[in-house]
Amino acid sequence: MTHAIRVHQVGGPEVLRWDSIEVGAPGPGQVRLRHTAIGLNFIDTYHRSGLYPLPLPMIPGSEAAGVVEAVGEGVTELKPGDRVGYCSGPVGAYAEERLYPADRLVKLPDWLDERMAAAMLLQGMTARYLLRKTYPVRAGDTVLIHAAAGGVGLIACQWANALGATVIGTVSTPEKAELAKAHGCHHPILYTQEDFVARTRELTGGRGVEVVYDGVGKDTFMGSLDCLRSRGMMVTFGNASGPVPPMPPALLGQKGGLFLTRPSLGHYVASRDELLETATDLFGVVRDGRVKINVHQSFALKDAAEAHRALESRRTTGSTILLP
Numbered sequence: 001m002t003h004a005i006r007v008h009q010v011g012g013p014e015v016l017r018w019d020s021i022e023v024g025a026p027g028p029g030q031v032r033l034r035h036t037a038i039g040l041n042f043i044d045t046y047h048r049s050g051l052y053p054l055p056l057p058m059i060p061g062s063e064a065a066g067v068v069e070a071v072g073e074g075v076t077e078l079k080p081g082d083r084v085g086y087c088s089g090p091v092g093a094y095a096e097e098r099l100y101p102a103d104r105l106v107k108l109p110d111w112l113d114e115r116m117a118a119a120m121l122l123q124g125m126t127a128r129y130l131l132r133k134t135y136p137v138r139a140g141d142t143v144l145i146h147a148a149a150g151g152v153g154l155i156a157c158q159w160a161n162a163l164g165a166t167v168i169g170t171v172s173t174p175e176k177a178e179l180a181k182a183h184g185c186h187h188p189i190l191y192t193q194e195d196f197v198a199r200t201r202e203l204t205g206g207r208g209v210e211v212v213y214d215g216v217g218k219d220t221f222m223g224s225l226d227c228l229r230s231r232g233m234m235v236t237f238g239n240a241s242g243p244v245p246p247m248p249p250a251l252l253g254q255k256g257g258l259f260l261t262r263p264s265l266g267h268y269v270a271s272r273d274e275l276l277e278t279a280t281d282l283f284g285v286v287r288d289g290r291v292k293i294n295v296h297q298s299f300a301l302k303d304a305a306e307a308h309r310a311l312e313s314r315r316t317t318g319s320t321i322l323l324p
Protein backbone atom coordinates (compact mmCIF):
# COMPACT_ATOMS: atom_id res chain seq x y z
CA MET A 1 0.00 0.00 0.00
CA THR A 2 1.08 3.54 -0.68
CA HIS A 3 -0.60 6.95 -0.36
CA ALA A 4 -2.07 9.54 -2.69
CA ILE A 5 -4.26 12.62 -2.63
CA ARG A 6 -7.59 11.72 -4.21
CA VAL A 7 -10.64 13.69 -5.32
CA HIS A 8 -13.94 11.81 -4.89
CA GLN A 9 -16.16 14.80 -5.73
CA VAL A 10 -15.16 18.11 -7.27
CA GLY A 11 -15.09 21.25 -5.15
CA GLY A 12 -12.80 23.47 -3.08
CA PRO A 13 -9.43 22.50 -1.60
CA GLU A 14 -11.23 20.49 1.14
CA VAL A 15 -12.04 17.73 -1.39
CA LEU A 16 -8.34 16.75 -1.57
CA ARG A 17 -8.23 13.56 0.55
CA TRP A 18 -5.20 11.58 1.76
CA ASP A 19 -6.00 7.95 0.82
CA SER A 20 -4.24 4.58 0.81
CA ILE A 21 -3.94 3.16 -2.70
CA GLU A 22 -2.63 0.04 -4.47
CA VAL A 23 -0.24 0.71 -7.34
CA GLY A 24 0.54 -2.72 -8.77
CA ALA A 25 3.17 -3.82 -11.28
CA PRO A 26 3.88 -1.87 -14.47
CA GLY A 27 2.13 -3.09 -17.63
CA PRO A 28 3.63 -3.09 -21.15
CA GLY A 29 5.29 0.26 -21.93
CA GLN A 30 4.92 1.48 -18.33
CA VAL A 31 7.27 2.08 -15.42
CA ARG A 32 6.56 2.17 -11.73
CA LEU A 33 7.85 5.41 -10.22
CA ARG A 34 8.63 6.51 -6.69
CA HIS A 35 8.07 10.26 -6.58
CA THR A 36 10.53 12.44 -4.70
CA ALA A 37 8.97 15.81 -5.62
CA ILE A 38 5.70 16.86 -7.25
CA GLY A 39 5.01 20.14 -9.06
CA LEU A 40 2.01 22.30 -8.09
CA ASN A 41 0.32 23.92 -11.08
CA PHE A 42 -2.76 26.03 -11.57
CA ILE A 43 -4.26 23.32 -13.79
CA ASP A 44 -4.43 21.10 -10.67
CA THR A 45 -7.03 23.50 -9.26
CA TYR A 46 -9.10 23.29 -12.48
CA HIS A 47 -9.10 19.48 -12.23
CA ARG A 48 -10.06 19.65 -8.55
CA SER A 49 -12.86 22.20 -9.07
CA GLY A 50 -14.28 20.48 -12.16
CA LEU A 51 -13.54 23.40 -14.53
CA TYR A 52 -11.63 20.79 -16.57
CA PRO A 53 -13.73 17.67 -15.84
CA LEU A 54 -12.07 14.26 -15.27
CA PRO A 55 -13.65 10.90 -14.36
CA LEU A 56 -13.88 10.43 -10.55
CA PRO A 57 -12.37 9.39 -8.26
CA MET A 58 -9.10 10.78 -9.57
CA ILE A 59 -5.63 11.61 -8.35
CA PRO A 60 -4.73 15.15 -9.50
CA GLY A 61 -1.30 16.39 -10.54
CA SER A 62 0.41 16.69 -13.91
CA GLU A 63 4.09 16.98 -12.98
CA ALA A 64 6.60 15.13 -10.83
CA ALA A 65 10.14 13.84 -10.59
CA GLY A 66 11.38 10.64 -9.04
CA VAL A 67 13.10 7.32 -9.44
CA VAL A 68 12.18 4.34 -11.61
CA GLU A 69 11.41 1.32 -9.39
CA ALA A 70 10.40 -1.26 -12.01
CA VAL A 71 9.88 -1.38 -15.76
CA GLY A 72 7.19 -3.19 -17.74
CA GLU A 73 7.48 -5.29 -20.87
CA GLY A 74 8.99 -3.52 -23.88
CA VAL A 75 10.60 -0.67 -21.91
CA THR A 76 14.20 -0.55 -23.11
CA GLU A 77 15.35 3.04 -22.51
CA LEU A 78 14.87 3.05 -18.74
CA LYS A 79 15.95 0.84 -15.85
CA PRO A 80 15.36 0.74 -12.09
CA GLY A 81 17.26 3.55 -10.38
CA ASP A 82 17.02 6.05 -13.27
CA ARG A 83 16.02 9.59 -12.26
CA VAL A 84 13.18 10.93 -14.38
CA GLY A 85 10.54 13.63 -14.59
CA TYR A 86 7.33 14.30 -16.48
CA CYS A 87 4.64 16.88 -17.20
CA SER A 88 2.76 15.80 -20.32
CA GLY A 89 1.02 12.49 -19.68
CA PRO A 90 -1.90 11.19 -17.63
CA VAL A 91 -2.77 13.06 -14.41
CA GLY A 92 -2.08 11.34 -11.08
CA ALA A 93 1.09 12.98 -9.78
CA TYR A 94 -0.19 13.64 -6.22
CA ALA A 95 0.98 10.19 -5.12
CA GLU A 96 3.95 8.61 -3.38
CA GLU A 97 4.17 6.04 -6.18
CA ARG A 98 2.45 5.48 -9.51
CA LEU A 99 2.58 3.82 -12.93
CA TYR A 100 3.47 6.02 -15.91
CA PRO A 101 4.00 5.56 -19.68
CA ALA A 102 7.76 5.32 -20.31
CA ASP A 103 7.57 7.29 -23.57
CA ARG A 104 6.31 10.40 -21.72
CA LEU A 105 9.26 10.47 -19.30
CA VAL A 106 12.38 12.60 -19.57
CA LYS A 107 15.66 11.46 -17.99
CA LEU A 108 17.05 14.09 -15.64
CA PRO A 109 20.59 15.30 -16.28
CA ASP A 110 23.04 14.73 -13.39
CA TRP A 111 23.23 18.44 -12.50
CA LEU A 112 19.44 18.76 -12.08
CA ASP A 113 18.05 17.72 -8.71
CA GLU A 114 14.57 16.25 -8.51
CA ARG A 115 13.03 19.13 -6.57
CA MET A 116 14.14 21.63 -9.16
CA ALA A 117 12.91 19.32 -11.93
CA ALA A 118 9.46 19.11 -10.34
CA ALA A 119 9.45 22.89 -10.03
CA MET A 120 10.31 23.59 -13.64
CA LEU A 121 9.25 20.92 -16.10
CA LEU A 122 5.65 21.97 -16.70
CA GLN A 123 6.03 25.72 -16.24
CA GLY A 124 9.38 25.77 -18.08
CA MET A 125 8.19 23.71 -21.04
CA THR A 126 5.15 25.99 -21.19
CA ALA A 127 7.32 29.10 -21.26
CA ARG A 128 9.43 27.45 -23.94
CA TYR A 129 6.60 26.67 -26.36
CA LEU A 130 4.94 30.05 -25.77
CA LEU A 131 8.13 32.04 -26.45
CA ARG A 132 9.79 29.84 -29.06
CA LYS A 133 6.86 28.28 -30.96
CA THR A 134 3.45 29.96 -30.47
CA TYR A 135 4.87 33.43 -31.10
CA PRO A 136 8.64 33.10 -31.59
CA VAL A 137 10.06 36.10 -29.73
CA ARG A 138 12.74 38.06 -31.57
CA ALA A 139 15.28 40.56 -30.28
CA GLY A 140 13.67 43.99 -30.33
CA ASP A 141 10.11 42.74 -29.70
CA THR A 142 8.11 44.08 -26.78
CA VAL A 143 6.07 41.41 -24.99
CA LEU A 144 3.44 41.59 -22.25
CA ILE A 145 3.39 38.72 -19.73
CA HIS A 146 0.52 38.61 -17.21
CA ALA A 147 1.08 37.24 -13.68
CA ALA A 148 4.78 37.92 -14.21
CA ALA A 149 5.80 36.83 -10.69
CA GLY A 150 4.01 33.45 -10.93
CA GLY A 151 5.39 30.04 -11.85
CA VAL A 152 5.19 30.39 -15.63
CA GLY A 153 5.65 34.16 -15.29
CA LEU A 154 9.08 34.24 -13.64
CA ILE A 155 10.47 31.70 -16.11
CA ALA A 156 8.91 33.45 -19.12
CA CYS A 157 10.22 36.89 -18.05
CA GLN A 158 13.78 35.62 -17.80
CA TRP A 159 13.60 33.69 -21.06
CA ALA A 160 11.98 36.53 -23.06
CA ASN A 161 14.62 38.89 -21.70
CA ALA A 162 17.38 36.47 -22.74
CA LEU A 163 15.88 36.38 -26.25
CA GLY A 164 16.36 40.14 -26.46
CA ALA A 165 12.79 41.31 -25.87
CA THR A 166 11.62 44.26 -23.81
CA VAL A 167 9.47 42.62 -21.15
CA ILE A 168 6.38 44.25 -19.64
CA GLY A 169 4.74 42.21 -16.87
CA THR A 170 1.65 42.57 -14.68
CA VAL A 171 1.63 41.74 -10.95
CA SER A 172 -0.68 42.38 -8.00
CA THR A 173 1.71 43.70 -5.32
CA PRO A 174 4.85 45.85 -5.02
CA GLU A 175 6.74 42.79 -3.66
CA LYS A 176 5.81 40.81 -6.76
CA ALA A 177 6.88 43.78 -8.92
CA GLU A 178 10.34 43.69 -7.30
CA LEU A 179 10.58 39.96 -7.83
CA ALA A 180 9.54 40.17 -11.49
CA LYS A 181 12.08 42.95 -12.01
CA ALA A 182 14.82 40.81 -10.52
CA HIS A 183 13.88 38.12 -13.05
CA GLY A 184 14.13 40.04 -16.29
CA CYS A 185 10.87 42.01 -16.37
CA HIS A 186 11.89 45.52 -17.47
CA HIS A 187 8.54 47.17 -16.69
CA PRO A 188 6.35 45.62 -13.98
CA ILE A 189 2.81 47.06 -13.88
CA LEU A 190 0.66 46.82 -10.74
CA TYR A 191 -2.56 45.86 -12.52
CA THR A 192 -4.48 45.99 -9.25
CA GLN A 193 -3.76 49.73 -8.98
CA GLU A 194 -2.91 50.92 -12.48
CA ASP A 195 -4.67 50.67 -15.86
CA PHE A 196 -2.41 48.12 -17.54
CA VAL A 197 -3.67 49.00 -21.03
CA ALA A 198 -2.87 52.71 -20.70
CA ARG A 199 0.53 51.94 -19.12
CA THR A 200 1.43 49.43 -21.86
CA ARG A 201 0.46 51.95 -24.56
CA GLU A 202 2.58 54.58 -22.80
CA LEU A 203 5.59 52.25 -22.53
CA THR A 204 5.40 51.42 -26.25
CA GLY A 205 4.95 55.01 -27.44
CA GLY A 206 1.31 54.27 -28.33
CA ARG A 207 2.18 51.41 -30.68
CA GLY A 208 1.35 48.35 -28.59
CA VAL A 209 3.21 45.09 -28.03
CA GLU A 210 3.95 42.31 -30.52
CA VAL A 211 2.44 39.62 -28.28
CA VAL A 212 0.50 39.19 -25.04
CA TYR A 213 0.92 35.96 -23.07
CA ASP A 214 -2.23 35.86 -20.92
CA GLY A 215 -2.67 33.10 -18.33
CA VAL A 216 -4.99 35.23 -16.17
CA GLY A 217 -8.00 34.91 -18.49
CA LYS A 218 -11.35 36.52 -17.66
CA ASP A 219 -10.07 39.67 -15.89
CA THR A 220 -7.39 40.59 -18.43
CA PHE A 221 -8.51 39.18 -21.81
CA MET A 222 -10.28 42.24 -23.23
CA GLY A 223 -7.62 44.63 -21.97
CA SER A 224 -4.93 42.42 -23.45
CA LEU A 225 -6.43 42.83 -26.94
CA ASP A 226 -6.08 46.61 -26.50
CA CYS A 227 -2.37 46.28 -25.63
CA LEU A 228 -1.50 44.75 -29.02
CA ARG A 229 -0.04 46.49 -32.01
CA SER A 230 -1.80 46.08 -35.37
CA ARG A 231 -1.60 42.38 -36.41
CA GLY A 232 -0.25 41.44 -32.97
CA MET A 233 -0.68 37.99 -31.41
CA MET A 234 -2.99 37.31 -28.47
CA VAL A 235 -2.04 34.11 -26.65
CA THR A 236 -4.67 33.16 -24.07
CA PHE A 237 -3.28 30.12 -22.25
CA GLY A 238 -4.97 30.00 -18.85
CA ASN A 239 -7.83 30.99 -16.54
CA ALA A 240 -6.34 31.99 -13.17
CA SER A 241 -9.16 34.56 -12.76
CA GLY A 242 -11.80 32.45 -14.56
CA PRO A 243 -12.46 31.35 -18.15
CA VAL A 244 -12.68 33.89 -20.96
CA PRO A 245 -16.28 34.40 -22.18
CA PRO A 246 -17.19 33.86 -25.85
CA MET A 247 -16.09 36.61 -28.21
CA PRO A 248 -17.10 37.42 -31.83
CA PRO A 249 -14.19 36.98 -34.30
CA ALA A 250 -15.09 40.36 -35.86
CA LEU A 251 -13.65 41.99 -32.73
CA LEU A 252 -10.17 40.88 -33.79
CA GLY A 253 -10.71 42.83 -37.01
CA GLN A 254 -11.89 45.96 -35.22
CA LYS A 255 -8.83 45.89 -32.97
CA GLY A 256 -6.30 45.68 -35.81
CA GLY A 257 -6.40 42.32 -37.63
CA LEU A 258 -5.17 40.52 -34.50
CA PHE A 259 -4.19 36.86 -34.27
CA LEU A 260 -5.69 34.81 -31.43
CA THR A 261 -4.65 31.38 -30.18
CA ARG A 262 -5.55 29.21 -27.19
CA PRO A 263 -2.71 26.68 -26.84
CA SER A 264 -1.94 23.91 -24.34
CA LEU A 265 1.41 22.30 -23.60
CA GLY A 266 0.05 19.01 -24.97
CA HIS A 267 -0.25 20.54 -28.44
CA TYR A 268 3.49 21.28 -28.47
CA VAL A 269 4.95 18.09 -26.97
CA ALA A 270 2.63 15.52 -28.54
CA SER A 271 5.44 13.51 -30.18
CA ARG A 272 8.41 12.07 -28.31
CA ASP A 273 10.75 14.13 -30.53
CA GLU A 274 8.97 17.38 -29.62
CA LEU A 275 8.97 16.44 -25.94
CA LEU A 276 12.73 15.80 -25.95
CA GLU A 277 13.50 18.89 -28.04
CA THR A 278 11.50 21.02 -25.62
CA ALA A 279 13.15 19.46 -22.54
CA THR A 280 16.63 19.84 -24.05
CA ASP A 281 16.06 23.52 -24.79
CA LEU A 282 14.73 24.11 -21.26
CA PHE A 283 17.61 22.24 -19.61
CA GLY A 284 20.02 24.33 -21.72
CA VAL A 285 18.76 27.74 -20.56
CA VAL A 286 18.62 26.61 -16.92
CA ARG A 287 22.06 25.04 -16.98
CA ASP A 288 23.74 28.09 -18.47
CA GLY A 289 21.98 30.42 -16.01
CA ARG A 290 19.80 32.35 -18.47
CA VAL A 291 16.78 31.07 -16.54
CA LYS A 292 16.89 30.54 -12.78
CA ILE A 293 14.29 28.31 -11.18
CA ASN A 294 12.65 29.51 -7.99
CA VAL A 295 11.25 26.91 -5.61
CA HIS A 296 9.59 29.56 -3.47
CA GLN A 297 7.16 27.32 -1.57
CA SER A 298 7.11 23.68 -0.59
CA PHE A 299 4.38 21.73 1.22
CA ALA A 300 4.04 18.15 2.39
CA LEU A 301 2.00 16.22 -0.19
CA LYS A 302 -0.49 15.48 2.59
CA ASP A 303 -1.07 19.25 2.87
CA ALA A 304 -1.96 19.70 -0.81
CA ALA A 305 -5.17 21.52 0.23
CA GLU A 306 -3.06 24.22 1.92
CA ALA A 307 -0.96 24.54 -1.23
CA HIS A 308 -4.10 24.97 -3.35
CA ARG A 309 -5.41 27.66 -1.00
CA ALA A 310 -2.13 29.56 -1.23
CA LEU A 311 -2.02 29.33 -5.05
CA GLU A 312 -5.63 30.36 -5.56
CA SER A 313 -5.43 33.28 -3.14
CA ARG A 314 -2.39 34.70 -4.99
CA ARG A 315 -0.08 34.12 -2.01
CA THR A 316 2.57 32.20 -3.99
CA THR A 317 5.35 33.42 -6.24
CA GLY A 318 7.51 31.38 -8.64
CA SER A 319 7.17 27.60 -8.40
CA THR A 320 5.72 25.41 -5.64
CA ILE A 321 6.46 21.75 -4.93
CA LEU A 322 4.76 19.06 -2.86
CA LEU A 323 6.97 16.59 -1.00
CA PRO A 324 5.81 12.98 -0.50
Ligand SMILES: NC(=O)c1ccc[n+]([C@@H]2O[C@H](COP(=O)([O-])OP(=O)(O)OC[C@H]3O[C@@H](n4cnc5c(N)ncnc54)[C@H](OP(=O)(O)O)[C@@H]3O)[C@@H](O)[C@H]2O)c1
Binds near residue numbers: 123173176238242265
Ligand atom coordinates in the same frame (compact mmCIF):
# COMPACT_ATOMS: atom_id res chain seq x y z
N1 LIG B 1 -2.03 26.32 -21.60
C1 LIG B 1 -0.93 25.82 -21.06
O1 LIG B 1 -0.19 25.08 -21.71
C2 LIG B 1 -0.59 26.16 -19.65
C3 LIG B 1 0.49 25.54 -19.00
C4 LIG B 1 0.85 25.96 -17.72
C5 LIG B 1 0.13 26.96 -17.09
N2 LIG B 1 -0.95 27.49 -17.74
C6 LIG B 1 -1.72 28.58 -17.12
O2 LIG B 1 -0.84 29.63 -16.81
C7 LIG B 1 -1.32 30.34 -15.68
C8 LIG B 1 -0.21 30.41 -14.65
O3 LIG B 1 0.00 29.11 -14.12
P1 LIG B 1 0.98 28.87 -12.90
O4 LIG B 1 0.81 27.46 -12.49
O5 LIG B 1 2.32 29.38 -13.24
O6 LIG B 1 0.30 29.79 -11.77
P2 LIG B 1 0.87 31.15 -11.11
O7 LIG B 1 1.10 32.14 -12.20
O8 LIG B 1 1.99 30.83 -10.22
O9 LIG B 1 -0.35 31.60 -10.23
C9 LIG B 1 -1.42 32.29 -10.80
C10 LIG B 1 -1.23 33.80 -10.71
O10 LIG B 1 -2.26 34.42 -11.47
C11 LIG B 1 -2.50 35.70 -10.95
N3 LIG B 1 -3.94 35.92 -10.82
C12 LIG B 1 -4.62 36.94 -11.40
N4 LIG B 1 -5.89 36.90 -11.05
C13 LIG B 1 -6.06 35.86 -10.22
C14 LIG B 1 -7.18 35.33 -9.51
N5 LIG B 1 -8.39 35.89 -9.58
N6 LIG B 1 -6.99 34.24 -8.73
C15 LIG B 1 -5.79 33.67 -8.65
N7 LIG B 1 -4.68 34.12 -9.31
C16 LIG B 1 -4.81 35.23 -10.07
C17 LIG B 1 -1.80 35.78 -9.59
O11 LIG B 1 -0.67 36.64 -9.76
P3 LIG B 1 -0.83 38.18 -9.28
O12 LIG B 1 -1.13 38.12 -7.81
O13 LIG B 1 0.46 38.83 -9.60
O14 LIG B 1 -1.98 38.73 -10.07
C18 LIG B 1 -1.39 34.36 -9.31
O15 LIG B 1 -0.23 34.28 -8.54
C19 LIG B 1 -2.57 29.59 -15.21
O16 LIG B 1 -3.71 30.19 -15.78
C20 LIG B 1 -2.38 28.21 -15.81
O17 LIG B 1 -3.58 27.53 -16.00
C21 LIG B 1 -1.32 27.10 -18.98
